[in-house]
Amino acid sequence: MNAVPHIEVRDLTMAYGDFVIQRDLNFVVNKGDIFVIMGGNGCGKTTLMRGLIGLQRPAKGTVFYGGEDFWNVEPEQQALLKRRLGIMFQGGALWSSLTLAENVALPLKEYTALSPRHLAEIVSFKLALVGLAGFEDFYPAELSGGMKKRAGLARAMALDPETLVTDEPSSGLDPLPARRLDDLILELRDSLETTIVVITHELASILGIGTNSVFLDTETHTMINTGNPKEAVASGDAKVRHFLTRGTA
């Protein structure tokens, strides 16, 4: 067993000026977890994500990756830590002036010395993995919202990151593609040992694939539960159970 947790969030407070979004967050993401960040609309899931991946400095506290203090290391070291993360943004965040293939290829070009042919092979494999085979030369504007999301996932996976952070991967998708996406995430975990951090409020995903979680509360602006979501349904805090059962328990 590894004594140092994969990701540890310690005393984290995220705020916009005086407006505290979430405070005093403490939780651990273990290697191989499918870690769900859940909570109602506007509870600060995405803001927490921005603190985890280096887009917004926390008002207080920090995040450790493999024991390294992400927010207090030298910029070069922080860049190295960032490189081990793959991020899938809510709307895909594809670069609009590049084709899908160029979008997926850019991280690879940046950090590997692959030949153009190998690059193209990897790119089409990644696109096929998310069900977008043959869309290499399409521009993001020519795709539907769900397709953009999946292309965003392909780009996030480009460098086979140790940790994949996805913001609402399956919201807005039909049940079947959403299911496929869950299967893909499971597969990534099992075959590539990717640790997955997923922001979602899709109950099917939370209960279907989540192995660990944190629940952010909108009213008290802090977390009220962490652990396996399946156990939370049975024995967790009333608010968490309420959320996970759509208010039927």
Add this chain to the structure above:
Amino acid sequence: MNWSCPMVQNRNEKQWQLDTRRIGDDLLELSCAGRWCLDQDLPTAVVILAEMGDNLRRLSFNTAQLSAWDTRFLAFLRALLTLCDEHGVSIDQGGLPTGVRHLLAMAAAVPEQKVARRRSGKQNLLFRVGMATIEFFRGAPEMLSFLGEITLSFGRLIRGRARFRWSDLWWEIEEVGPRALVIVSVISFLVGLILAYLGADQLRLVGAQIFIAGRTGAAFAAQLGTMQVNEEIDAFKTLGISPVDFLVLPRMLALMLMVPLLTLYAGFVGMLAGLLVSTTIFDIGMFEYYTETLRALQLKHFLVGLSKGSVYGAMVAYAGCLRGMQCGRSAESVGEAATSAVVTGILLITISASLMTIIFYRLGI
């Protein structure tokens, strides 16, 4: 006590009616009858509160005679509920229609976020001036740090380590240069005509550069702003690719290269316009105009024009990219970024023009 609606002409529906009845010491029963709908002028909850008196502890409803209700009724009740809550009066909703009770419950299910409510309402002029001033000084370090980032980015470019695509640079060059020719021609020609008539020197500034601040600066801000909204810039940051290198540098270079050329071209078109006025109106011969122009023009005019153009181009690109990168995360803020880019661009052009005039004067050029 009894309130009722003043009679409305040409309307057959029963109007609203509200009766209050004291039951015992501390209970008040409200009887709502008739229509309680959006098209009516209903009483406010405060009126009833005044009626309630000090010793009231409970409130109940009787809606047996209620013929129609909609959101207006719900809003009235919600305000009443809030008031009662504040005054420690308990409410028995048993007498309300089932639908009303359910909707009220749903509205109350998610408690209001106290922090989420923004301070609103009008602030006085002094307050707003103060806030604007604070905002300005808060913005200044941000402007400087962006300038620093661009400088670093140019440093990387010189060392051959900046990451951007040359194809993007060519694309931007084409976008800001050749595609601007028609409108630059028209403006320069018209300005040239005016100059020839008036001999006014100050108008020269109103030419190509201001136009570029509008056309290109706004476009840059809108493009980068939209990328900000789409999280595209975040995606660059998380990958460790500098958005300044990838997005700002090619735009900056394109304008610094193309504006001097456009300035020269604008000057040429302006001279053509002058020729037209001179020959047709002032009876100056074409040959005479040509030799006089040649005599007046010196190489240093070209050099000054080129260097000024380059500076103006940099200012416009700086303003456009700065406002684009500062853009918020909504469609509205993209519009604000574009507007602000034009204003900032023209301001920076004016400031740098004044500075350069002084510098060139001191240098004796």
